[in-house]
Amino acid sequence: MQGKMSKADFELDPVLEKDCIIIGELDDCLLLLMNNSLVPWFIFVPMVEATELFELSDEHHRSMSKNINQLSQFILNKFNSTKINIAAIGNVVNQLHIHVIGRHPNDYCWPNVVWGRPEKEEYYEEKAEIILQSVRSQFGQIR
Amino acid sequence: MQGKMSKADFELDPVLEKDCIIIGELDDCLLLLMNNSLVPWFIFVPMVEATELFELSDEHHRSMSKNINQLSQFILNKFNSTKINIAAIGNVVNQLHIHVIGRHPNDYCWPNVVWGRPEKEEYYEEKAEIILQSVRSQFGQIR
Numbered sequence: 001m002q003g004k005m006s007k008a009d010f011e012l013d014p015v016l017e018k019d020c021i022i023i024g025e026l027d028d029c030l031l032l033l034m035n036n037s038l039v040p041w042f043i044f045v046p047m048v049e050a051t052e053l054f055e056l057s058d059e060h061h062r063s064m065s066k067n068i069n070q071l072s073q074f075i076l077n078k079f080n081s082t083k084i085n086i087a088a089i090g091n092v093v094n095q096l097h098i099h100v101i102g103r104h105p106n107d108y109c110w111p112n113v114v115w116g117r118p119e120k121e122e123y124y125e126e127k128a129e130i131i132l133q134s135v136r137s138q139f140g141q142i143r
Numbered sequence: 144m145q146g147k148m149s150k151a152d153f154e155l156d157p158v159l160e161k162d163c164i165i166i167g168e169l170d171d172c173l174l175l176l177m178n179n180s181l182v183p184w185f186i187f188v189p190m191v192e193a194t195e196l197f198e199l200s201d202e203h204h205r206s207m208s209k210n211i212n213q214l215s216q217f218i219l220n221k222f223n224s225t226k227i228n229i230a231a232i233g234n235v236v237n238q239l240h241i242h243v244i245g246r247h248p249n250d251y252c253w254p255n256v257v258w259g260r261p262e263k264e265e266y267y268e269e270k271a272e273i274i275l276q277s278v279r280s281q282f283g284q285i286r
Contacts, residue, residue: 051226053212054211068197069197072195072197073197083194083195083233083234084195084231085230086230087228088227090226091228103234110234111235112234112258112259113234115256
């Protein structure tokens with residue numbers, strides 16, 4: 001379905017909008033921070049109409065993969081994480097979105113996955129702002 | 144860590160070996176079928192020493208992504224699936240492996256994720272063989 005929608009028509013899914021803090025736009029993806037401080041949890045949302053990864057253009061997939069790689073290394077360096085979990089699921093929120101999460105053997109649900117669990121602690125605004133600034137300085141091209 | 148190990152030295156993690164049926168080798172990945180007939184559940188294992196996606200070479204990542212895309216469309220066409228779940232988790236099995244799973248609103252744990260759940264029905268040998276043949280004919284280059 002790629003190309004059906006211009007980026008100007010893109011609207012973030014309301015569930016993602018409610019649950020996340022928008023960091024900014026990075027190479028035709030919105031980059032979000034899940035508003036749950038229990039683990040460092042980021043989400044890429046390609047700004048096209050798509051539900052599956054294979055619907056992305058090669059170029060879009062490549063630039064997003066590069067940014068996911070860079071974000072993964074950033075998470076391992078900046079947070080108390082020893083493992084990255086990456087996933088495109090979308091069973092509840094139809095809009096294509098890719099989770100990139102830092103995990104650690106001492107986190108709240110290790111070694112289980114975080115999806116479908118109720119535990120949540122919203123960020124203090126100051127803490128979220130520090131993370132946002134740190135990500136923005138890592139990815140100079142975020143708008 | 145890419146390049147530390149030649150493909151000849153690659154050994155499949157014993158947990159993956161126990162839980163899965165080996166379909167074959169596809170562009171420097173082993174392609175596995177999870178031996179659980181409840182959902183169509185495939186796993187790519189890059190034949191290098193790696194635990195995170197960013198450790199793959201660009202070329203390896205690109206060929207695997209292409210094959211994941213092709214397998215995703217195959218799953219939607221051949222099984223009773225309406226959504227693909229793709230994930231690199233690795234909290235339990237350290238060896239880098241990428242899940243590609245067909246999901247459907249009527250499956251056993253929709254809309255929850257399949258990871259960490261105990262439900263399992265092993266394949267009858269004939270049924271597994273049909274799937275293996277079908278995948279092999281879809282991917283002519285599987286060895």
